[in-house]
Amino acid sequence: TIVEIAAGNENLSSLVAALQFASENGDLVGLLSGPGAFTVFAPTNAAFDALARELTGDPQATAAALLVPANRPLVRDVLRYHALVGEVFAAQLRSGRAIEPALGSGSFFKVELGGARPEIVDGRGRRTGIVATDIDATNGVVHLLDRVILPADVSIVQLAAGAPQFSSLVAALQFASVDGDLVRALSGPGTFTVLAPTNAAFDALARELTHDPQATAAALLVPANRALVRAVLQYHVLGARALRAEVPLGKPIDPLLAGTASFVVNARSAGLVVTDARHRDANVVATDLFANNGVVHAIDRVILPPAH
Numbered sequence: 001t002i003v004e005i006a007a008g009n010e011n012l013s014s015l016v017a018a019l020q021f022a023s024e025n026g027d028l029v030g031l032l033s034g035p036g037a038f039t040v041f042a043p044t045n046a047a048f049d050a051l052a053r054e055l056t057g058d059p060q061a062t063a064a065a066l067l068v069p070a071n072r073p074l075v076r077d078v079l080r081y082h083a084l085v086g087e088v089f090a091a092q093l094r095s096g097r098a099i100e101p102a103l104g105s106g107s108f109f110k111v112e113l114g115g116a117r118p119e120i121v122d123g124r125g126r127r128t129g130i131v132a133t134d135i136d137a138t139n140g141v142v143h144l145l146d147r148v149i150l151p152a153d154v155s156i157v158q159l160a161a162g163a164p165q166f167s168s169l170v171a172a173l174q175f176a177s178v179d180g181d182l183v184r185a186l187s188g189p190g191t192f193t194v195l196a197p198t199n200a201a202f203d204a205l206a207r208e209l210t211h212d213p214q215a216t217a218a219a220l221l222v223p224a225n226r227a228l229v230r231a232v233l234q235y236h237v238l239g240a241r242a243l244r245a246e247v248p249l250g251k252p253i254d255p256l257l258a259g260t261a262s263f264v265v266n267a268r269s270a271g272l273v274v275t276d277a278r279h280r281d282a283n284v285v286a287t288d289l290f291a292n293n294g295v296v297h298a299i300d301r302v303i304l305p306p307a308h
Helices: 003-006 010-022 027-033 045-056 069-081 156-161 164-176 181-185 199-210 222-235
Strands: 039-042 082-084 109-112 120-121 127-137 140-147 192-195 263-268 273-274 281-291 294-299
Touching: 003 010, 003 027, 003 039, 003 140, 010 027, 010 045, 010 069, 027 039, 027 069, 027 192, 039 045, 039 164, 039 222, 069 082, 120 156, 156 164, 156 281, 156 294, 164 181, 164 192, 164 199, 164 222, 192 199, 192 281
Parallel strands: 039 140, 192 294
Antiparallel strands: 039 082, 109 120, 120 127, 127 140, 263 273, 273 281, 281 294
């Protein structure tokens, strides 16, 4: 079984210790020892030692420092983030697509292929090498990792609030929320995709709408504009999570709340371009910024629903 393979590999003793530590009445160990088909991305002992140093800030820390009672919920979540239901062999991994582990609760990561070795990009944007693949077990398959992967620990709103280039977006969300509803929705559970205009994009929209060459984003956030800003923001939110590799190209995409208005994404030589309902183009300037409730892609122009 998967547990027996780990127990028989001296390089995976920290994983076995973590599974025993984080199990409730033996459930994690029992699950991965039992029938059913699972895929486990198994961090090596060196990976657990590195995580201990990363999380404690102590350059001498080892994996044992992680296995303290206060950390049990974290270790449990992290371990469940490394397990998939069903067998996924290396040849079945698809580059850039969201992979949903057994942890649930909207967590995901992606695998990037095409480099010297396959890599996982985790929920916090950390990169991890897959150093051995397709270790066969009676109840699944094991792949070895050189780093422990971690689920996202911020919501879309927290991600935006922590990124200086999205401060105008955060201000607009706060301004256009009714009793905090937009902020609350994008802070709560879900599988959203948000096209996030940069500060420069909001400044440009202010100049476009006011015809004042000196205008900045602040000029948009006046009471008379509240309904417009709200409709514009809603046009940037999709109800389904779509990573860069999953975005449907060349066909209408319907935002979550924007009524009948759609937009289209096309791939051009420089990257993805979003064409809005008014035939204005926005370039996608950053992709696959992960949150615990979805994914954010940055755009360099605010897209607009149809003029009313």
